[in-house]
Amino acid sequence: xxxxxxxxxxxxxxxxxxxxxxxxxxxxxxxxxxxxxxxxxxxxxxxxxxxxxxxxxxxxxxxxxxxxxxxxxxxxxxxxxxxxxxxxxxxxxxxxxxxxxxxxxxxxxxxxxxxxxxxxxxxxxxxxxxxxxxxxxxxxxxxxxxxxxxxxxxxxxxxxxxxxxxxxxxxxxxxxxxxxxxxxxxxxxxxxxxxxxxxxxxxxxxxxxxxxxxxxxxxxxxxxxxxxxxxxxxxxxxxxxxxxxxxxxxxxxxxxxxxxxxxxxxxxxxxxxxxxxxxxxxxxxxxxxxxxxxxxxxxxxxxxxxxxxxxxxxxxxxxxxxxxxxxxxxxxxxxxxxxxxxxxxxxxxxxxxxxxxxxxxxxxxxxxxxxxxxxxxxxxxxxxxxxxxxxxxxxxxxxxxxxxxxxxxxxxxxxxxxxxxxxxxxxxxxxxxxxxxxxxxxxxxxxxxxxxxxxxxxxxxxxxxxxxxxxxxxxxxxxxxxxxxxxxxxxxxxxxxxxxxxxxxxxxxxxxxxxxxxxxxxxxxxxxxxxxxxxxxxxxxxxxxxxxxxxxxxxxxxxxxxxxxxxxxxxxxxxxxxxxxxxxxxxxxxxxxxxxxxxxxxxxxxxxxxxxxxxxxxxxxxxxxxxxxxxxxxxxxxxxxxxxxxxxxxxxxxxxxxxxxxxxxxxxxxxxxxxxxxxxxxxxxxxxxxxxxxxx
Numbered sequence: 001x002x003x004x005x006x007x008x009x010x011x012x013x014x015x016x017x018x019x020x021x022x023x024x025x026x027x028x029x030x031x032x033x034x035x036x037x038x039x040x041x042x043x044x045x046x047x048x049x050x051x052x053x054x055x056x057x058x059x060x061x062x063x064x065x066x067x068x069x070x071x072x073x074x075x076x077x078x079x080x081x082x083x084x085x086x087x088x089x090x091x092x093x094x095x096x097x098x099x100x101x102x103x104x105x106x107x108x109x110x111x112x113x114x115x116x117x118x119x120x121x122x123x124x125x126x127x128x129x130x131x132x133x134x135x136x137x138x139x140x141x142x143x144x145x146x147x148x149x150x151x152x153x154x155x156x157x158x159x160x161x162x163x164x165x166x167x168x169x170x171x172x173x174x175x176x177x178x179x180x181x182x183x184x185x186x187x188x189x190x191x192x193x194x195x196x197x198x199x200x201x202x203x204x205x206x207x208x209x210x211x212x213x214x215x216x217x218x219x220x221x222x223x224x225x226x227x228x229x230x231x232x233x234x235x236x237x238x239x240x241x242x243x244x245x246x247x248x249x250x251x252x253x254x255x256x257x258x259x260x261x262x263x264x265x266x267x268x269x270x271x272x273x274x275x276x277x278x279x280x281x282x283x284x285x286x287x288x289x290x291x292x293x294x295x296x297x298x299x300x301x302x303x304x305x306x307x308x309x310x311x312x313x314x315x316x317x318x319x320x321x322x323x324x325x326x327x328x329x330x331x332x333x334x335x336x337x338x339x340x341x342x343x344x345x346x347x348x349x350x351x352x353x354x355x356x357x358x359x360x361x362x363x364x365x366x367x368x369x370x371x372x373x374x375x376x377x378x379x380x381x382x383x384x385x386x387x388x389x390x391x392x393x394x395x396x397x398x399x400x401x402x403x404x405x406x407x408x409x410x411x412x413x414x415x416x417x418x419x420x421x422x423x424x425x426x427x428x429x430x431x432x433x434x435x436x437x438x439x440x441x442x443x444x445x446x447x448x449x450x451x452x453x454x455x456x457x458x459x460x461x462x463x464x465x466x467x468x469x470x471x472x473x474x475x476x477x478x479x480x481x482x483x484x485x486x487x488x489x490x491x492x493x494x495x496x497x498x499x500x501x502x503x504x505x506x507x508x509x510x511x512x513x514x515x516x517x518x519x520x521x522x523x524x525x526x527x528x529x530x531x532x533x534x535x536x537x538x539x540x541x542x543x544x545x546x547x548x549x550x551x552x553x554x555x556x557x558x559x560x561x562x563x564x565x566x567x568x569x570x571x572x573x574x575x576x577x578x579x580x581x582x583x584x585x586x587x588x589x590x591x592x593x594x595x596x597x598x599x600x601x602x603x604x605x606x607x608x609x610x611x612x613x614x615x616x617x618x619x620x621x622x623x624x625x626x627x628x629x630x631x632x633x634x635x636x637x638x639x640x641x642x643x644x645x646x647x648x649x650x651x652x653x654x655x656x657x658x659x660x661x662x663x664x665x666x667x668x669x670x671x672x673x674x675x676x677x678x679x680x681x682x683x684x685x686x687x688x689x690x691x692x693x694x695x696x
Contacts, residue, residue: 112130149391176549226621248583316332337351350365371610579684630696
């Protein structure tokens, strides 16, 4: 049957050639090269047809057959064909592709990378595709030279980009997950996602986003259902021994130390909360007598000298903590003062565990008993778990990255320079967020069931965090300055992050300045304006106080925002995600929940009360397994600066990409040399370990 189908196609081809031979008109040939993308399952056994559309006409729909049979479109290979026309059809504008099954070979899935066409005049046209074709419908692809909407002077009729964008608006629809937080993409399940944003086969097979997988890898399966409390830290240490990293071992050895407590707010997984304190909050009634009983210094002098820093967990105030295994949990909203010592260490000097001063809300100091002080620090670290996971990690990287991606895919066509620049930074983000909602924050999710801030507190924290978010806090140079952290020593998150921000900004400025020669061109680009308008509406819920632009009025404004988008989905996500097991694998350092309320008077704590305060064995196991999974990259990791898909057709962007990659390599070297001298290396802003997108 297949032979009969092939025979009939060849008969049509011979008849067409005989018909053309009766004319004296000289035919012209277009050389068409089709590249199929690398994934093994990107190969197709189906027949592929193409039509070329130009400014002066179009070709016939042509079967791409080079008589190698169905093996012409193999993953990782390119095949060339001739498309014949009676006359030149002018400058090529787009191509039409369709894929047809054979009687014994039904429709399969094909992942073409690009089509290159060489015209009779010797001009080269590139048509980037990089998406799955799964049916027999005709698909249209624009020529890859980046054109903004106001430049498009060709009358394409039914081929218009507006028509294509209407289809993408249907594919990428907004949906509300919960009132008061950024909107998400409407999706029923992973298989309902458009094929081009789904996980690869490798990612799918490797990624078991369930606590069960992590429990197995950490050797914790037998502990996950235990409701017993830890009776000593040696038992926890034996469990922890199953999986360690260099840093997690260091954490286990030093977690009780004040200097390490302070260090984590500079270079741990939440380096975003700390700020220089110039005025003591009114609800934190610390006095000189409490802090400096020897009279050798004063709080006013220390603040004047820039040595006092504040941690304020006010977003957690007044929340109802979760119930876990039928037992009430506890979540505090601490205030913490830290002091820079003469040897440039950062140490905590006062902790108040609730926002409102009261007799039953004592302020703890390093001079208190060992377990009073340690217990106070444990409550702070547990609060930091919730602040980090929900605000710093989930909201400020995952949810925003999804908004940036969905707006791009809805509003910006493939030939647009913004699409070409940002598409690598959307890889896997939509599906990873779907799985996070399903497995982590859904009613049956791990976070909901086992974190103190799971349940109703979770949405409240997210709402509060979004309502207080500002554009400047997403732009690293401004955020560092606003928090007064410009000259704090040993702040490697800042040092590496600012260098990375500058490298990204120079690259973005180079690319966008190549396409936008004036502010007026930015203002006139309706697709660009729709992209930012959707972000303002669906990401920041039209809150003007955020400072997020509602439109772009200049090239500089566009460069800044795009720099922030790339930095957020790459470097910033790496900084707050990659070290989760490093700093959270040893559970007492970052408890997912706490089982006892904080002490209301001093002198009532002991090792036994501390152990009973920590999460039970099963909850600890679930938390350890979750941070293990969230820290684990897949084998198809794509590092920052790589552009595996060739969307750019012009030479200039590729030269800029080479420069970008070169600067990133230099930064990697600088970080590596610096880290050799450090007791705790800081690698989370190293471009070599930063993924291009929020993909885990």
